[in-house]
Amino acid sequence: MAAIQVRIGVIGHGTVGAAFVRLVKQQASAIAARSGVQLVIARVAVRNIDAHKNSLAADVLTTDAEFVVNDPTVDLVVEVMGGIDQARGLILKALSNGKPVVTANKALIATHGAELFAAADNAGIDLLFEAAVCGGIPLIRPLRESLRGEPIRRVLGIVNGTTNYILTKMSEDGASYEDALASAQQLGYAESDPTADVEGLDAAAKISIIASIAFGCNVVAGDVYSEGITKITAADIAIAKRLGYAVKLLGVTEFDKASGAVSVRVHPAIVSMQHPLASVREAFNAVVVDGEASGSLMFYGRGAGGDPTASSILGDVIDASINLNKGAHATLGVLSAPKLQPMSDTSCEYLLPLEVADKPGVLHAVTGVFARHNVSIRAAEQDGIGHGARLVFLTHNAGEAAMQACISELKKLDVVTHVGGLLRVIAD
Amino acid sequence: MAAIQVRIGVIGHGTVGAAFVRLVKQQASAIAARSGVQLVIARVAVRNIDAHKNSLAADVLTTDAEFVVNDPTVDLVVEVMGGIDQARGLILKALSNGKPVVTANKALIATHGAELFAAADNAGIDLLFEAAVCGGIPLIRPLRESLRGEPIRRVLGIVNGTTNYILTKMSEDGASYEDALASAQQLGYAESDPTADVEGLDAAAKISIIASIAFGCNVVAGDVYSEGITKITAADIAIAKRLGYAVKLLGVTEFDKASGAVSVRVHPAIVSMQHPLASVREAFNAVVVDGEASGSLMFYGRGAGGDPTASSILGDVIDASINLNKGAHATLGVLSAPKLQPMSDTSCEYLLPLEVADKPGVLHAVTGVFARHNVSIRAAEQDGIGHGARLVFLTHNAGEAAMQACISELKKLDVVTHVGGLLRVIAD
Secondary structure, three states, rough: OEEEEEEEEEEEOOOOHHHHHHHHHHHHHHHHHOOOOEEEEEEEEEHHHHHHHHOOOOOOOOOOOOHHHOOOOOOOOEOOOOOOOOHHHHHHHHHHHOOOOOOOHHHHHHHHHHHEEEEEEHHOOEOOOOHHHHOOOOOHHHHHHHHHOEEEEEEEEEEOHHHHHHHHHHEEEEEEEEHHHHHHHHHOOOOOOOOOHHHHHHHHHHHHHHHHHHHHHHOOHOOHHHHHOOOOOHHHHHHHOOOEEEEHHHHEEEEOOOOEEEEEEEEEEEEEEEEHHHHHOEEEEEEEEEEOOOEEEEEEEEOOHHHHHHHHHHHHHHHHHHHHHHHHHHOOOOOOOOOEEHHHEEEEEEEEEEEEOOOOOOHHHHHHHHOOOOEEEEEEEEEEEOEEEEEEEEOEEEEHHHHHHHHHHHHHOEEEEEEEEOOOEEEO | OOOOEEEEEEEEOHHHHHHHHHHHHHHHHHHHHHEEEEEEEEEEEOOOOHHHHHOOOOOOOEOOOOOOOOOOOEEEEEEEEOHHHHHHHHHHHHOOOOOOEEOOHHHHHHHHHHHHHHHHHHOOOOOOOOHHHOOOOOOOHHHHHHHHOOOOOEEEEEOOHHHHHHHHHHHHHHOOHHHHHHHHHHHOOOOOOOHHHOOOOOHHHHHHHHHHHHHHHHHHHHHHHEOOOOOOOOOHHHHHHHHEEEEEEEEEEEEOOOOOOOEEEEEEEEEEEOHHHHHHHOOOEEEEEEEEEEEEEEEEEEEOOOHHHHHHHHHHHHHHHHHHHOOOOOOOOOOOOOEEEHHHHEEEEEEEEEEEEEOOOOHHHHHHHHOOOOEEEEEEEEEEOOOOEEEEEEEOOOOOOHHHHHHHHHHHOEEEEEEEEOOEEEEO
């Protein structure tokens, strides 16, 4: 078959944009042979022409992103500039001009997803965003297409590579949080201001997008309860390991059939060593989808980086190109308003490390607090540490509200010198 | 939106067929709300009406599969009867009648895939087969769509749950092959005649389908070199573990850029304990796709069973229904004739266990054979066993032809009492 030419306008030429342009050039003839689509990089909008003139032709380069989304010779737009407001405006413009859009912009989709999906549906063209969640891992397409009929119960994901790298170093090498973070920064996995990663904000944006697709409702980043990993110590991880668990920062979204409520949260959690997430190491990402019929599925790979992200964008670009020429497009349907489950209504088993004074009566005082809040203890361990002692409690299933009340009261006890990072146990 | 009714004709009502019919009934209204497609089970062809009359309405049941594929009130056909010749005829008939087909028939796709794909393309409708490879795992769709532009180097898969269960029991419990097989049979993971699983034939059919899609060429089951797990002992697995490896039966397909040749094979292999396939336990399946841009991706889940397989079929049915109403269809394009790499041209590192007489000069005699065939030894270990000794050799990278010649000569040595199962090392 003769290949149909599709001219791509790329907005942004940073790590991901440049990797995408390279990949298209390298793969264009193979793609034309297999898919019948001849991809051409028609325009690339950059901030500074001089910085890119060695890698891109002069007639391709522009500093005017508006020009790219309005250019009638551009068939399809790839948005890899990042940021929210300007990107939103450009994408809406491209869609209203009849150009399908492929974006890697997680923050944008996690904030204005529903508006953008509706604009694409109205225009009858594609807005695809595989690259916005977990970089190179094909996850959004399987969720929105392969699992469209699957009754999904829960999605659990290691969706932030930086924190998984830090936790891996702390677990395998016994590194402190500070040293592991420094090592992540040295390798380029963490930014100099690591807040968005280590406080779980990046993960929150991703799990909100996943929840929206898994449960067909409009969850935004701001709906997600988030706790980061800054309170987790190497000692906590070592104790969890001894009890047969791995510590992971997880994005979790669950559907409660009885109430119809959706819980969406990010927090440190522990999974059994035999759970498939336990062996996901270093900066890799992995997402487990628990379906009623499918059972547990896991999607694993590189969640960031120029080449993996470009690979996801390219898959979407080919799909959107084929759809454009067929007059077809993918749709998520109408996303309903979610009934969000407040964090205080969730329940699970908990692992709580405490540092306490090493004197008679301490265990009695501490366990009294658990008892008053009806939090039942499944196991307790004690270690000597210098002048004090470390106590670790593993509870039976308990409500979050009760557990938080228990922690507040523990903090007030004279004999408790430090309350460690709370770890929620992921049930199988 | 008003839902469009799609009437499904199901051929076969065994474990998978019955699970699919149940899942459609359970999910139909949710699917209609989210996808705009109202699925109806219109016909189910069975062998014996009496055996199914309690679970299906009389006007749905028929013993005439031809009637189902010719019935003008049937919009789409699901083939879950199995077998090759009759299923092929029925699918071709359904396609020529303009009915999209979803099939779980691995043996059929691995034999007549190219013919059936071409028939679907000619009819301009879908032939989808997610369920034919690794049951409930979304793998075919990500491969054919998300990774359409990705330069794939290699695909490695644990694609047979029975053998992975057996190897897990041998590895974790030290069970013998015979005991582990008996346990698999008791749990219903293995058939009373386990040949197709333990000799790698089931895996060969699956990896041939994967190779066809990954590399866009027509590989059939008969093209695949296969070795099973019957020669592997618990002692071999224990030694591999001591050296930092897990033993897995893998389907492997690789593209050699230099020669343009595709290698497709099934054999016991060892992977580093940190490789994501190493922690895939029991009857789970997992497939690792190594792409140049994407890096390593893994797709993990249940490779068999009624409900997981039905889940994959349902995803395909919804997709084919939407496409049918749009007049669109998915295509693999034209599959080229593959240039197959003969097994003897492959190369890797090898782990070879030998049982030898425990007397002076044995090691000298044995290593002499390796030397004569230019197979260089990276490590050797010795264990006493009763009257003899067990030697284990780990080689440097060597050609398959040289390694096989080496093994033939070792078998002829008086001092070698037994040559164990050859394990090929998977490079990272």
